[in-house]
Amino acid sequence: MDQLDHATRDDRRAAAEALLPELEDAGVVGVALPWVDTSGITRVKTVPLAKLPSAAAWGVGMSPVFDGFLLDDSIVAGRFAGSAIGDLRLHPDLSRLTVLAGQPGWAWAPVDRYTQAGVPHVQCSRSLLRRLVSSLAEEGYEVRGAYEVEWVVGRPDGLPDDPDAFVPALTGPAYGMTRLAEVSDYGRDLLVALEEQGVAVDQFHPEYAGGQLEISVGAQDPVGAADTALLVRNTITAISAQHGLRVSFSPKVTADGVGNGGHVHLSLWRDGENLMSGGDGTFGLPAEGEGFTAGLLAHLPGLLAVGAPSVASYLRLVPSHWAGAFAAWGLENREAALRFVTGPDGNRQHAANVEIKSVDLAANPYLLMAGCLAAGLAGVRAGSRLPDPVGVDPASLSDEGRREAGIRPLPASLEDAVRAFESDEVLTAAFGEELAATVADVRRGEIALFEGVSPEGICRAVRWRH
Numbered sequence: 350m351d352q353l354d355h356a357t358r359d360d361r362r363a364a365a366e367a368l369l370p371e372l373e374d375a376g377v378v379g380v381a382l383p384w385v386d387t388s389g390i391t392r393v394k395t396v397p398l399a400k401l402p403s404a405a406a407w408g409v410g411m412s413p414v415f416d417g418f419l420l421d422d423s424i425v426a427g428r429f430a431g432s433a434i435g436d437l438r439l440h441p442d443l444s445r446l447t448v449l450a451g452q453p454g455w456a457w458a459p460v461d462r463y464t465q466a467g468v469p470h471v472q473c474s475r476s477l478l479r480r481l482v483s484s485l486a487e488e489g490y491e492v493r494g495a496y497e498v499e500w501v502v503g504r505p506d507g508l509p510d511d512p513d514a515f516v517p518a519l520t521g522p523a524y525g526m527t528r529l530a531e532v533s534d535y536g537r538d539l540l541v542a543l544e545e546q547g548v549a550v551d552q553f554h555p556e557y558a559g560g561q562l563e564i565s566v567g568a569q570d571p572v573g574a575a576d577t578a579l580l581v582r583n584t585i586t587a588i589s590a591q592h593g594l595r596v597s598f599s600p601k602v603t604a605d606g607v608g609n610g611g612h613v614h615l616s617l618w619r620d621g622e623n624l625m626s627g628g629d630g631t632f633g634l635p636a637e638g639e640g641f642t643a644g645l646l647a648h649l650p651g652l653l654a655v656g657a658p659s660v661a662s663y664l665r666l667v668p669s670h671w672a673g674a675f676a677a678w679g680l681e682n683r684e685a686a687l688r689f690v691t692g693p694d695g696n697r698q699h700a701a702n703v704e705i706k707s708v709d710l711a712a713n714p715y716l717l718m719a720g721c722l723a724a725g726l727a728g729v730r731a732g733s734r735l736p737d738p739v740g741v742d743p744a745s746l747s748d749e750g751r752r753e754a755g756i757r758p759l760p761a762s763l764e765d766a767v768r769a770f771e772s773d774e775v776l777t778a779a780f781g782e783e784l785a786a787t788v789a790d791v792r793r794g795e796i797a798l799f800e801g802v803s804p805e806g807i808c809r810a811v812r813w814r815h
Contacts, residue, residue, distance in 0.1 A: 352466065353463065353467035353468075354467070358406040359406070361405040361440070362402045362403070362405055362406035363402075364405065365401045365402040365404070365405035365406075365441075368401070368446065369398065369399075372456055375448045375456075376454055377448060377454060377456045378455075379395050379396065379454065379456070380395060380398060380441065380455070380458060381393050381395050381458075382394050382396065382404065382409060382439050382441050382460045383457065383579060383583070384415075384439065384460050384475070385579065385714065386415050386416065387416055387418070387472075387474075387787055387788060387791040388418055388419050388420045388711075388713075388791055388795065389420070389658055389659070389713050390420055390814065391582070392415055392418075394411060394439060395455075396409060398456075404439070404440070404441055405443060408437075408439050408440045408463060409438065409439045409460075410436050410437070411437050411438075411462070412433065412437070413430070413435050413436070413437050414430070414431060414432060414433055416429075416430035416431070416472045416787050416791075417430035417432075417787065419794050419798060420659070420711075420814045421810070421814070423794075423798070425790050425791055425793075425794035427791065427794075428786045428790060429472070429783040429786050429787055430472065430783075430787040430791070431790075437463065437464060437465075437470050438462070438463045438464070439460040439461075439462060440460055440462075441458035441459070441460050442459055442460065442576075443458060445459055445573075447546050449546070449583070450541070450542035450543075450584070451538075451542045451584050451591065457580065457583065459475065459576050461476050462475075471781055471783045472783055472787055474716045474719065474784075477715065477716070477779075477781075478572050478719040478722070479572055481571075481726070481779065482722065484722075485722060489619050490624075490637075490726075490729070491570065491617075491618045492570075492615055492616065492617055492722060493568040493569065493574075493618060493702075494568060494570075494571050494574040494613060494616075494721075495565065495566050495569065495574050495613075495614045496566070496574060496575075496577070496578035496611055497610065497614070498563065498565075498566075498581050498585070498598070498710065499561060499562070499598070499609040499610050499611065499710070500561070500562060500563075500582075500585055500596050501517065501558060501559070501561045501597050501609065502517070502532070502535075502560050502589060502595070503560055504516040504517075504518050504594075504595070505593055505594065505595045513809065515602050515812060517559035517560030518560050518594050519532060519555070519561075523555065523556065523557040523558075523561075524554065524555050524556065524557070528555040529554070529555055532555070535588065535589070535592045535594065536553060536562075538592070539553070539584065539588045542584050542587075542588055543581065546580060546584065548566055548580065548581060548584075549566055549567035550565070550566055550567075551567055552564070552565040557607050558602070558606050558609075559606065564581060564585075566581060568614065568616065568702070571718045571719075571722060574714075574718065575714035575715045575717075578611075578714040579714060582710070595813070597609070598611075598711075599661060599711065599808070599812050599814070599815040600661045600662045600664070600711050600811075600815070601661040601662075601664040601665045601807070601811070602808060603805070604804035604807075604808050607670065608664065608670075608709065609709060610708070610709050610710075611708055611709045611714075612704050612705060612706050613704070613705045613708060614705075615641075615645075615702060615703055615704075615725070616701060617725065617729070619637070623698050624637045625638040625642075625701035625702055625703065626691065626692075626697045626698050626700075626701035627697075627698060630735075631735065631738060632680055632691055632738070633691065633697065634689075634735075636732070637729050638701075639734060640729040640730075640732055640734075641703075641725040641729050642687060642725070642735060643728045643734055643735045644724045644726065644733055646676060646677075646686070646736075647724070647728065648723075648724035648727070648775055649676050649687075649705075649707065649724075649759060650676065650757075650759060650765075650769035650770075651720075651770040651771075651776045652705075652708075652717070652770075653666075653759060653766040653769070653770075654767050654769065654788060654789070654792055655716045655770070656705070656707065656709070656717045657708055657709055657712070657763075657766065658763070658795075659709075659711040659763065659815070660762075660796060660798075660799045661807050661811045662709050662763065663760075663761060664807065665709060666707060666759065668684075668742075668744035669742060669744045671706070672707060673687070673706030673759075674686070674743075674744070674758065674759055675744070675751070675757065675758055676757040676759050677738075677739040678735060678736075678738055679738045680738055682738075682739060682740060682741075684741075684742040684743060684744070685738075685743070686705065686706055687703055687704070687705060687706070688704040689738070690702050690704055705721070711811075711815050716788070719780070720779070720780075723775055723778075723780075727775045736754070737754065739754065739756060763792055764796055766792075767788075767789050767796075770785075770788065
């Protein structure tokens with residue numbers, strides 16, 4: 350994005366002013382302007398409706414210190430983040446302005462962060478994602494993607510002696526109709542709210558863990574997919590509050606439970622053609638689609654520093670838990686880090702995609718999607734090829750068997766993932782010096798925060814933060 354000039358600012362002001370009557374008719378009195386920090390926490394400023402045109406033209410002030418925030422609101426004094434000096438401007442993207450069905454009186458618009466000089470902030474993850482989308486487009490490609498959102502609903506008061514304990518609000522069996530009956534009114538209100546907000550829901554169902562549910566949405570352009578992931582989570586939180594429920598998207602809610610994933614589905618397209626289907630490669634992969642998938646696989650260790658960014662993420666990312674703990678790919682293999690999905694016969698040209706299973710909802714969705722695009726594009730440019738697919742749980746193989754098959758374990762700790770990220774020249778170049786350094790600094794800040802803390806202590810600390 351170029352520097353904001355006066356003509357652009359005037360256009361943004363006029364566009365916002367044109368929206369005011371409709372928003373007033375909808376009862377909107379305030380507009381939430383959210384962004385996601387490096388640690389994956391959604392932060393926000395708001396403006397009264399009458400100030401939306403000014404915010405669109407000139408932005409809303411916010412300190413850059415939030416680039417150095419940890420999930421507990423402490424601040425890392427990083428190499429390029431954590432200072433109290435300076436100011437940024439939050440500019441709402443009016444194309445995504447949404448009246449919030451779950452929060453009467455409020456609208457919502459994600460922001461791009463600019464400097465006072467009107468240029469994109471070098472650590473703005475949404476601006477980074479836009480740039481990578483443009484890089485793909487310059488080479489004739491587009492990516493369509495979507496995030497799955499898993500969460501648990503708990504009773505609001507916990508236990509008598511521990512108000513912050515997680516007590517599942519649903520008692521029915523995993524994937525059970527009983528659980529859906531328990532959550533019937535809540536699920537109805539959630540689906541209605543998402544529909545009113547223009548979110549295309551593909552599926553909503555009970556999941557495996559206690560109190561766990563999942564929503565899958567339709568594929569969009571990468572920026573739209575990240576925006577929608579943010580909006581879906583906000584809506585879930587709002588509707589849960591209306592029903593007296595407490596919600597957690599944390600990768601690990603209890604140390605002995607199954608965690609929440611945040612799987613990403615991606616497909617590569619050119620001229621309206623899905624390049625994940627219709628080719629001569631394995632499972633019908635064309636060369637470009639294979640290169641894109643191979644790039645994801647090759648850079649997955651470093652990607653985990655943004656896709657599994659919490660110490661708690663590695664309590665979830667363990668073998669034989671459907672989390673994808675090994676760098677492998679396979680057809681509909683839910684134990685492989687990359688699950689290749691062809692879709693049913695007759696619909697493969699539309700449906701074929703690759704799912705990244707190792708990532709979770711502690712991630713900043715813009716940073717994660719940006720890393721995926723950088724990795725996939727590098728694979729396309731290099732003409733990378735995939736190893737043989739894996740048709741078993743990699744954990745069922747011996748160490749020697751995995752070595753022979755070229756299957757590597759993914760990082761088993763956040764520190765391992767950070768080191769992989771720092772040594773990954775594709776990812777660090779795409780992010781830029783300042784943002785790449787801040788990712789590493791914030792991750793190591795969280796590592797220090799939880800040094801010596803037990804798994805249950807970690808879960809308790811992050812449970813209600815994500």
